[in-house]
């Protein structure tokens with residue numbers, strides 16, 4: 001069996017006995033190779049491990065495939081993969097060989113959609129493999145810096161749901177702040193959606209479709225987008241939550257879904273475009289995703305240090321800011337959003353302290369990582 005694509009392989013599983021499986025692979029340079037692997041090695045990223053990083057989704061198929069391919073490459077090159085600590089980049093000879101392979105695969109992909117999905121899955125696979133046994137799965141800090149015991153969890157008002165639309169390069173980053181939201185509120189109230197990972201995007205859009213366009217908001221400080229203030233949007237008392245349908249009262253879910261774009265400033269434009277395209281494909285060309293903007297000066301980051309502008313504010317601070325602005329409005333004034341906002345601000349303070357402690361311990365300057373520009 002010959003395949004032009006070095007990554008594409010036939011993968012047959014024959015249960016030989018309870019502990020062994022037979023793997024048949026096909027590579028461009030190696031038309032067929034047979035190897036037996038222990039059953040324990042067969043699952044490169046288990047469901048339990050995957051979900052431990054803060055998601056309830058199944059392991060994305062392409063992430064599994066790339067992680068398995070990396071493991072097979074290890075065998076082919078007879079050298080272990082090593083990851084750099086920052087960013088999960090593959091190092092050494094293995095890294096060099098893999099780089100050539102994945103670039104060829106990327107180039108051969110037919111369109112930008114396929115390229116994005118491959119890029120995202122590869123980033124995620126490398127980060128998951130490179131962080132195993134090194135990062136705490138809950139707080140994404142190095143084990144020795146784990147801050148989990150200091151985080152106070154809190155129930156988010158059920159009329160609000162956050163979606164952390166995260167760029168793959170921010171996944172498992174120690175100074176990412178989006179992760180704080182599900183650490184505090186749980187993965188159902190603040191759900192991770194990885195950019196370019198179809199399984200994640202599907203889950204989010206299925207939920208947004210059900211919610212309806214009028215209940216979906218994006219926090220995106222784009223000067224070109226039409227922005228609405230929190231007060232304009234939510235300042236009015238909502239229309240009655242129920243409507244009469246054939247003599248039967250049907251309760252309408254008015255949960256407000258807020259998408260927080262969790263990526264660097266330069267990546268967020270592409271992420272926002274993808275959200276807009278997907279919104280149009282569901283709700284029609286005329287329907288843009290509504291964007292809301294926050295008042296400056298309401299979040300923890302603003303209290304802690306000067307912020308040049310909202311667009312430099314980190315993701316967790318944006319969520320905290322949104323909650324405190326909503327708290328001021330009659331519709332949300334009695335559901336404890338102030339406490340929920342404080343819980344996020346507290347988590348943010350804990351993270352900043354943990355990052356600062358780490359840098360001091362490692363003898364690095366603390367001015368780099370704690371600067372708001374580097375926290376996102």
Ligand SMILES: [Zn+2]
Nearest residue numbers: 136139146148
């Ligand atoms: Zn931890």
